[in-house]
Amino acid sequence: LIGRISFPKPQKTAKTENKPSATQMNWSFAAGTNLLKNLRSDEDSKLTLNHFAAELRSFRVVDISGRNFGDEGLFFLAESLAYNKTVEEVDFSANGITAAGLKAFYGVLQSNIYLKTLNLSGNPIGDEGAKCLCEILVNNTGIQKLQLNSAGLGDEGAKAIAELLKKNSILRIIELNNNMTEIG
Template identity: 35%
Template structure:
């Protein structure tokens, strides 16, 4: 759909605006007139939109100003906004901040994945969220370059006792050791709300991973999903991580360690978690982890408790040809619930 189609859709919605709660126009080229007509619709007092998805709609900085001005005039209903994949840059993010600062704004989910934001935009965004932090539950800033000050400001938000964020996505944000330390320290100070954390495709290094492990050991930490895909985790670091998870295993449901060369040693450490009777892991991803021996893994999985909960197991791109029979035996087990 182009601007012509978008204008027709919004015009039709204007004639009967009061019932619509969710609108997804993702992957369409809305253009200036399309965004303008959509904005006119959003400004209508009768319009009570709760979810607006505009993923990859080629929205520019200028169009973002028009859109956010409309949202600012009628902010109290919106709960979910996805502007991912649009080149709105820091300028567009700054316009969005005017909406977020409004005391009437009760946004719960904000997705700004790959919006060409840098540390300046991240600092403005987190500053706006700090002024109105109690409603937000999901924040996706993946594939934006946050920088030192951006991570520092995000950490200040996470430390705020009023912040009750449940899901944080920071995939591919070029987070390094020092930044990971600041971020995980913030999460440690306010750990009880977070349920999903995505730090994939960042270089955590020794101290960053150690600090993350200290967060996971905290009895107040109730993390259910942890994504550390392609984080350059070594066998030694895997031991630190799994030791932490073993000390507080009952909440974690999904763990992704794909693309880390943890090898046989790392997988063996991971088995200590699977053997724990409190472990309730449902999804385990070990894609391309450089291991060859699954004997310890299959032995752990034959633990009735582990097989009762585990639904997905990803072992792709590991050379395990000699161990296939052991995996077959696991699949034949009557307690196996793998999908």
């Protein structure tokens, strides 16, 4: 079982020379985590994500933070997480994910009961994204920790989260640091 995968930073050469190959991938067998180093959202990175998505089903922790893959990357990766029975923690922080991108998680979080921690901090999901996420999580029986720090949440997002907490007894920890609300 592969627990960690790391991709080196691509060299700035001709586009055809920049495509990742099996020899460019450094595999690590440290149990339980993976990192995608220096992955950027361009054509080469999409090819790398395509190869990675097949392996995603075997990881316990997925950390793809700060890669700015946006909504398109989330749509692409969500399918790999839907029926994953091993992943317990996903960190998609600081990736430019918006409220529209969170819709990709609807099927994932309805079918995946194994995912325990979801980090979407640093993504501009705003109140609309918070409402969407709360609709998705209302019947989820897996997520215990939700991180939405610096996610552009306001009063409406805070209200949606408060309603979610009334209906979902599994969710125990919610991080909401650095969001602006008028209520406090």
